[in-house]
Amino acid sequence: MKKMHLFMVMLLTAMVPVLFNSCNPIPEPDDYAKLIIGEWDMTRYEWDMEYEGEEEIGSEYFNEEDWVWEFDDDKLIMYMEGDHDGTYRYDIEGNKLYTEYATYYEAQYFKITTLNKTKLVLELTYHYEDVTAKYTFVFKRI
Numbered sequence: 001m002k003k004m005h006l007f008m009v010m011l012l013t014a015m016v017p018v019l020f021n022s023c024n025p026i027p028e029p030d031d032y033a034k035l036i037i038g039e040w041d042m043t044r045y046e047w048d049m050e051y052e053g054e055e056e057i058g059s060e061y062f063n064e065e066d067w068v069w070e071f072d073d074d075k076l077i078m079y080m081e082g083d084h085d086g087t088y089r090y091d092i093e094g095n096k097l098y099t100e101y102a103t104y105y106e107a108q109y110f111k112i113t114t115l116n117k118t119k120l121v122l123e124l125t126y127h128y129e130d131v132t133a134k135y136t137f138v139f140k141r142i
Contacts, residue, residue: 033092035115040139042067049133069139076101097122105135117141 046059068079071090076099078085090099097110106126114121120139125132 032095032097032112032115035117036071036092036097036112036120037073039068039070039142040120041065041142042069042137042139044136044138046136046138047133049131051131065142068142105133110137 041064042062044059044061047057049056066081070077070079074089074091076088076090078087086101088100090097092098092112095112097112098108099110102109102124105124106128107124110122110124112120113123118141120141122137124135
């Protein structure tokens with residue numbers, strides 16, 4: 001009887017995390033191409049850079065609709081304070097957002113760390129000689 005009770009407790013313990021995870025699904029990378037379409041308002045931009053042993057960490061917060069990224073099926077259109085700031089092609093493979101804009105930061109792509117109906121977080125890193133940098137772009141859906 002004790003063995004049966006112990007077995008049931010272990011089974012229940014193993015099942016509880018599964019039940020909670022099923023209620024809050026994480027989007028599959030294949031869904032990113034669909035979820036990203038729309039307008040995104042950048043709320044914060046962060047950087048963490050190291051050069052010759054010196055580290056610089058910072059962030060900049062934006063007012064509502066200061067910097068908007070609009071994604072359609074294959075174009076990223078940027079607006080800075082309401083004015084057109086550039087148009088770039090993009091493609092999503094897994095959790096990677098490939099775009100010409102990433103090359104301005106000496107990278108090939110942005111890593112999608114968060115993407116759901118209301119929030120988008122992109123990270124971009126590069127290493128070149130003595131420089132290591134990580135940039136984080138935080139957006140909310142408009």
